[in-house]
Amino acid sequence: xADNNPYPGENNTGHIWDDNIRELDNPVPGWWMIAFxxxxxxxxxxxxxxxxxxxGQKPTQxxxxxxxxxxxxxxxxxxxxxxxxFENQLKEMTAQEILANPGLADxxxxxxxxxxxxxxxxxxxxxxxGGPGYPVLADDxxxxxxxxxxxxxxxxxxxxxxxxxxxxxxxxxxxxxLVDAIVAGDPQSDPNFLQKGxxxxxxxxxxxxxxxxxxxxxxxxxxxxxxxxxxxxxxxxQTILHGVNDVTDPQTREAVMPSFGDRxxxxxxxxxxxxxxxxxxxx
Amino acid sequence: xxxxxKSPQQSAIDELYDExxxxxxxxxxxxIHAKRMGGTWRKIKWLSASVWILLFIVPYLRIGDxxxxxxxxxxxxxxxxxxTILPQDFWMLSLLLLFFALLLAVSTALVGRVYCGYFCxxxxxxxxxxxxxxxxxxxxxxxxxxxxxxLDFTKFRIKFTKHFIWLLISVLTGISFVAWFYDAYDxxxxxxxxxxxxxxxxxxxxxxxGTYVLAGYMREQACxxxxxxxxxxxxxxxxxxxxxTYDFKRGEPRGRIVKGQSEDERTTGDCVDCKQCIAVxxxxxxxxxxxQEGCITCGLCIDACxxxxxxxxxxxxxxxxxxLDVLEGGxxxxxxxxxxxxxxxLIMSVALAGIGYGLSTLDALELKVIHARQPLxxxxxxxxxxxKYTLKxxxxxxxxxxxxxxxxxxxxxxxxxxxxxxAKHGKVTPRTVFLRVPKxxxxxxxxxxxxxxxxxxxxxxxxxxxxxxxxGPKY
Numbered sequence: 001x002a003d004n005n006p007y008p009g010e011n012n013t014g015h016i017w018d019d020n021i022r023e024l025d026n027p028v029p030g031w032w033m034i035a036f037x038x039x040x041x042x043x044x045x046x047x048x049x050x051x052x053x054x055x056g057q058k059p060t061q062x063x064x065x066x067x068x069x070x071x072x073x074x075x076x077x078x079x080x081x082x083x084x085x086f087e088n089q090l091k092e093m094t095a096q097e098i099l100a101n102p103g104l105a106d107x108x109x110x111x112x113x114x115x116x117x118x119x120x121x122x123x124x125x126x127x128x129x130g131g132p133g134y135p136v137l138a139d140d141x142x143x144x145x146x147x148x149x150x151x152x153x154x155x156x157x158x159x160x161x162x163x164x165x166x167x168x169x170x171x172x173x174x175x176x177x178l179v180d181a182i183v184a185g186d187p188q189s190d191p192n193f194l195q196k197g198x199x200x201x202x203x204x205x206x207x208x209x210x211x212x213x214x215x216x217x218x219x220x221x222x223x224x225x226x227x228x229x230x231x232x233x234x235x236x237x238q239t240i241l242h243g244v245n246d247v248t249d250p251q252t253r254e255a256v257m258p259s260f261g262d263r264x265x266x267x268x269x270x271x272x273x274x275x276x277x278x279x280x281x282x283x
Numbered sequence: 284x285x286x287x288x289k290s291p292q293q294s295a296i297d298e299l300y301d302e303x304x305x306x307x308x309x310x311x312x313x314x315i316h317a318k319r320m321g322g323t324w325r326k327i328k329w330l331s332a333s334v335w336i337l338l339f340i341v342p343y344l345r346i347g348d349x350x351x352x353x354x355x356x357x358x359x360x361x362x363x364x365x366x367t368i369l370p371q372d373f374w375m376l377s378l379l380l381l382f383f384a385l386l387l388a389v390s391t392a393l394v395g396r397v398y399c400g401y402f403c404x405x406x407x408x409x410x411x412x413x414x415x416x417x418x419x420x421x422x423x424x425x426x427x428x429x430x431x432x433x434l435d436f437t438k439f440r441i442k443f444t445k446h447f448i449w450l451l452i453s454v455l456t457g458i459s460f461v462a463w464f465y466d467a468y469d470x471x472x473x474x475x476x477x478x479x480x481x482x483x484x485x486x487x488x489x490x491x492x493g494t495y496v497l498a499g500y501m502r503e504q505a506c507x508x509x510x511x512x513x514x515x516x517x518x519x520x521x522x523x524x525x526x527x528t529y530d531f532k533r534g535e536p537r538g539r540i541v542k543g544q545s546e547d548e549r550t551t552g553d554c555v556d557c558k559q560c561i562a563v564x565x566x567x568x569x570x571x572x573x574x575q576e577g578c579i580t581c582g583l584c585i586d587a588c589x590x591x592x593x594x595x596x597x598x599x600x601x602x603x604x605x606x607l608d609v610l611e612g613g614x615x616x617x618x619x620x621x622x623x624x625x626x627x628x629l630i631m632s633v634a635l636a637g638i639g640y641g642l643s644t645l646d647a648l649e650l651k652v653i654h655a656r657q658p659l660x661x662x663x664x665x666x667x668x669x670x671k672y673t674l675k676x677x678x679x680x681x682x683x684x685x686x687x688x689x690x691x692x693x694x695x696x697x698x699x700x701x702x703x704x705x706a707k708h709g710k711v712t713p714r715t716v717f718l719r720v721p722k723x724x725x726x727x728x729x730x731x732x733x734x735x736x737x738x739x740x741x742x743x744x745x746x747x748x749x750x751x752x753x754x755g756p757k758y
Contacts, residue, residue, distance in 0.1 A: 127657025139661040139669070219664035280661070280671050280717050 083111065087267075095148040095273045099282075109278055112271040119260065120272065128279040132225060133254070138279040141221040145210040146283035152273035156266075158259030161213055161223070165243035165252060169196060179237045182206075187217045224253055295594045296540055299557040314430070315503060316423035317413065318562040322586025331401035332410060339455065342462035354464045360709060366645060367679050369709070375641040382634040387512070389627040391519040394604075395526035395574075399513065400581035405505050408456070408498035409565065412449060419445045423562075449499050450491070457490030503566035506579060517576055521623075523616050526580050528605040529560075529571045537571070540595065553597050560584035560602060570602055648686065648706065649677040650736040652751040659754045667697075667719040668755045674714045676736055678706035680745070684738040688716065692732040692753055695721045706738060718753060725755040 005014055007022060015023040028036075047053060050062040086107045090098060098104050117126060120137075124130055128137030140146060143161065144154055170178070174192055181190035187206035193199065198206075201214040208216040215223050226235040239253055246252040260269060276282070319325075344351040346364060353362045361368040368375070390397050399406060419441055420426045432438055461483050462470050473479040474487075497505050506513050520526065530553075538551030554571065561569050563584060568577035570584045588602040606615055618624060655671035663669050678684055688701040699717040706712045718732065730753040737746050 125657060127655060129658030129661075136658070136661060138658055138671070139663055141664045216664060220666065221662055221664060278715070280669060281663075 086111070090271065091267060095152055095270050095277070098270070098274050099148060099277065105274060105278065108271045108274045112268070112275045115264070115268055116272060116275055119264065120276075128276065128281075130225075132227070135223060136221075136281075137276050138281055139221060140281040140283065141216060141219060142210065142281070142283070143208070143213045143215060143223065146277075146281055148273050148277045148282060150210075151276050151282070152269055154257065155264075155269045155272055155276075156259065156261040158261075159213060159257040161244045161253075161255035163201070163214075163239070163244035163246065163253075165241060165246040165249035166196065167241040167249065170240065175237055175240055176233075178240060179233050182217050182236055183233055185218050185220060223255070293542070296555070296557075299555075299559060299591065300539065315565070315567040316416070316426045317565050317567070317583075318423055318559075318587075319414070319417055320563060320583075320587060320590065322583075322590065324582030324586050328401055328410070328581060328583070332407040334402065335404065335407050339459045342459065342467035350466055352463065353466065356464055358709065366642065368645070369677065369679060371649065371677060372641060372645060375638050378634040378637045378641070382631055382638070385627045385631045385634070387516070388519055389624060389631065391516045392521065392524060392621070392623050392627065395520050395524050395580045396513070396516045396578070397580060399506065399516065399579035403579075405497060405510070406565070406579060406581065408452075408494060409502045411452065412498045413502075413565070415445060415448055419448075446499075449495055453491040453494035453498075454487070456494045457487035460490050461486050503577070506566060507577060513576065513579075520574065522607045523621060525604045525606050526574055527570060527578065527582055527585055527602060528607070528610055529554075529573070529602050530600070530605070530610060531571070531573075532610070534571070534601055553592070553601050555591065555595065557591055559587040559591050563587040574607075645679075646747045647679050647740075647745040648684070648736050648738050648747040649679070650688075650734055650747040650749040651675040651677070651711075652734050652749045654751055654754070660756065662722070662756070663719065665719075665721075666723075667695075667721050668725060668753075670718045670753050672716050672718065672734075672751065674701070674704075674716055674734065674736075676704060676706045676712045676714070676747075678708050678710065678712065678738070680708055680738075680740050682740060683707050684740050684745075686736050686738040688714075689735045689737070690718060690732055691735070692718070693720050693724045693726070693730050695724045696732075696753075706736075720753060720755070722755065725753075728755055728757055729753070730755065 005012070006016070010022075011025050012022040013025050047060070048062065049064045050066055051059050052062065053060045086104065089104060090108065093101075093104070098108055123134040124137050125134075130136035130138075135143070142150070144150055144159055166175075170192070178187070178190050178192050178196075178198075181187050181193065187193045187198065187202070188204075193202075193206065201212055202208050202217055203214075206217040207219075208214045222232065222235065224235055224239055226232055230238075238251070242249045242251040242253065244253040244255050260272075264272070341352055342350060349362060351362075351364055355362065359370050387398060416426060420429050429438060429441065458470065458474070465473075465479075465483055470479065470483065473483070501509070534552045534554035536551055537554035537556045540555050560571065561567065561584075563586070564570070565581065565583065566577040566579055568575055570578065582604070585602050585604070589599040592599045592601055609615055651674070653673040653675070655673070660668050660670050674688065676686055676688075678686075684706050686704050686706045688698065688704060690696060690698045690701075697719040699719065701714065701716045704712060704714050720730070732751045732753045733748055734751060735746060735748045737744060739745070
């Protein structure tokens, strides 16, 4: 700081550096002061109108009574109001009736897509294309039936496949022969199909029984797709030898679909059934 | 020398010099009152300006029960004569814009700012407004006097009439513009029954204010300070471009005619410094300084100079359309040595060809096919492969039409769920369909498929086709 101010009469504060850099004591510009006071007024005004001061257990609530969750709810209500017209109609209708009405079926498909994505797509894929170990929903090969009512029932109750392991009653060579017959699409050609009791569940013709959820063995569509490095024959043989959900066999196939009856409402399940049906395999 | 002794030629020259002091360069501080005189370019200017009459009359032409040209924005369709253009065809607009952008470029390369001088709405409307000035208030000196005069009844009457007519033209301009987007006959009745809607009133108000202010007050200032094209075009001019040019070799050194001096004794150039070229210039520039930002190349100075040259028996064309190359004694480069011109031309013809192709293939029924991606295909229990498609049928006709969809592809192809589609008019109707092909009939992973849509309206059959693909397993 210089003792003798070399720049008198220019209202500097006396802080001078490098001989000529001075700190001046100029007033703040008018526009800046206006903005400054306006911000202070805004601050208090905001505190009156909106939740703000953390006093006590809860902050002050503001005279407008605004909350974030209320604003969210209002937005949601707006969407729901638009949907209500359709949703009210759907309530009264069966899944079959919805399918018969093109406009409502389109609405159902569009509105339930998110629900399918949340609940079904992790296993069955976004387009019902299935996944390793999980069935395809877009084809017409249904273990438990492909009518929209059955699909509805499947979603509500869940499904669990059962097949005992046959490793103990079939030699390796016998199993290979049986696999060959099945992959050729003609399981009956192997006498073991009858003798080892396959027909009990898969039927005389090997086309499966939807009451039991047993697979059609003649159409070349397999519930369990071959794993890494496996051929179709390896995969079929694994299923025959170790069964499905057979607790006595540690190498058994797992095939459980959980029940959604507790998680989703009846209407939601009805809409999902329509959605799944429209993948292209509904019957 | 007394007035009686003057030759007619001499008195005409004296008149020119008498008024020469009025003509000053435009510095933006004073209203320019340009002198109006006839001539070749003046006539051409009126002719080119008359193109804008279309703005006022075309909206009233009709084809059948609708406007011949209507840009119907609320319904997302443009009607141009017999064609209906939907948002799906809008790629053509980009080609149209490309065409006009290059038209501006190529015309500027050839003949300078010809758009500014002869066609631009700013120039044309200003020209009409100043024509009214002349008719109502008289010649430029009178106008200047009137501007300075105190407001009395006569001044008020003249000014009121002028501004009233200006406003009338402005309002008519606004309404005519809106009429391209709004049924013109309905527009008039809606305007007066107060039912035209805020967009229509707002646009009319905007155009009224714009016309009144830009053509009435801003005038050449808009060209100087507002218009980007004025600047862009300025840099597109080159040495070979034909622009109004003052022949300085012939004109300089300029000098006033000395009384009694014979032509042989003259030491000055052809320019007699009468400033008539500045007098007539609507932007108030002095062309003798060469090409400059203010010159809109309207050619009015050529008319003025020719008239003077005629009076004093010197050859015409002291100011004329000429390129800088020729003026400096060179020759004009032939067109094939000006790649700018023909490259622009080439791109323009490509754009035109694209628009021509687009317009000739505008179908009344259009089909779009989207193949489902998840899953690409599924195997059915019958041994067939199934693919899922979303069809989008666009119907550009005026009525809903039941359509039949067919698909051709490999043997044994079955189309499912494609029955009973009714294509809604002016809209896209979506439908999910399935194709099934026996696996044994598929030759490879991808098989081409052709979808066709067919509909009938008033006895005429309309068709649309679309290629797609059928996807099967790899093995």
